[in-house]
Amino acid sequence: EPEVTQTPSHQVTQMGQEVILRCVPISNHLYFYWYRQILGQKVEFLVSFYNNEISEKSEIFDDQFSVERPDGSNFTLKIRSTKLEDSAMYFCASSLFRGASYEQYFGPGTRLTVT
Amino acid sequence: KQEVTQIPAALSVPEGENLVLNCSFTDSAIYNLQWFRQDPGKGLTSLLLIQSSQREQTSGRLNASLDKSSGRSTLYIAASQPGDSATYLCAVRLGGSNYKLTFGKGTLLTVNP
Numbered sequence A: 001e002p003e004v005t006q007t008p009s010h011q012v013t014q015m016g017q018e019v020i021l022r023c024v025p026i027s028n029h030l031y032f033y034w035y036r037q038i039l040g041q042k043v044e045f046l047v048s049f050y051n052n053e054i055s056e057k058s059e060i061f062d063d064q065f066s067v068e069r070p071d072g073s074n075f076t077l078k079i080r081s082t083k084l085e086d087s088a089m090y091f092c093a094s095s096l097f098r099g100a101s102y103e104q105y106f107g108p109g110t111r112l113t114v115t
Numbered sequence B: 001k002q003e004v005t006q007i008p009a010a011l012s013v014p015e016g017e018n019l020v021l022n023c024s025f026t027d028s029a030i031y032n033l034q035w036f037r038q039d040p041g042k043g044l045t046s047l048l049l050i051q052s053s054q055r056e057q058t059s060g061r062l063n064a065s066l067d068k069s070s071g072r073s074t075l076y077i078a079a080s081q082p083g084d085s086a087t088y089l090c091a092v093r094l095g096g097s098n099y100k101l102t103f104g105k106g107t108l109l110t111v112n113p
Helices: none
Strands: A005-007 A010-013 A019-024 A031-037 A043-050 A053-057 A065-068 A075-079 A088-095 A110-114 B004-007 B010-014 B019-025 B030-038 B044-051 B056-059 B062-067 B072-077 B086-094 B101-103 B107-112
Touching: A005 A088, A010 A019, A019 A031, A019 A088, A019 A110, A043 A065, A043 A075, A043 B101, A075 A088, B004 B086, B010 B019, B019 B030, B019 B086, B019 B107, B030 B062, B030 B072, B044 B056, B044 B062, B044 B072, B072 B086
Parallel strands: A010 A110, B010 B107
Antiparallel strands: A005 A019, A019 A075, A031 A043, A031 A088, A043 A053, A065 A075, A088 A110, B004 B019, B019 B072, B030 B044, B030 B086, B056 B062, B062 B072, B086 B101, B086 B107
16 A cells, blocks of 8 residues: 655754755655644644645744655655754655545654754 | 644543544534544554545444534544554644644543453
């Protein structure tokens, strides 16, 4: 069964460093998302992406964050200068655009630890 | 702003028991609602999706119902098993061009053998 994959599974970085989290969405999906979950808290929406542009973003997704689809398969989240409070599990998700279902399928997550 | 609440926060039951998890949301203008399962330190596995026009969806031992007008959904798990132990998350999507999911904090379910 097709699935969303994410790399790395765990990333440790120092405060102020740039990180890139990578995702490979399900191949025929056209809508892509990033969410994050700080330990013990709710899963929070960051950004959605369609047709090579951001379609929606939350107030969390400030200028420190950017997303890109550099090729036909990868979808990346970049954090330019990490802060301690960016430590969280980051989930990538994808969904079909057309059809009755906009069911979102999530990847296994990347645990980001900022020290 | 959509708020999603899940009750109870934690539930512990003996194996074989039937159980109900509750989810409520403040804005009833939803497009759909998804139930997810999350194992410790893992990703989210989609269990069921209910469109706003539907009343319920079933998958195996799972049955999810939706009462959009009252802003409530329930997830019924029949004949629970230890392997069902996980956190169950409810998430709603508003209508229109809004595709993001708004999540509840989840119910931590423990099924004791």
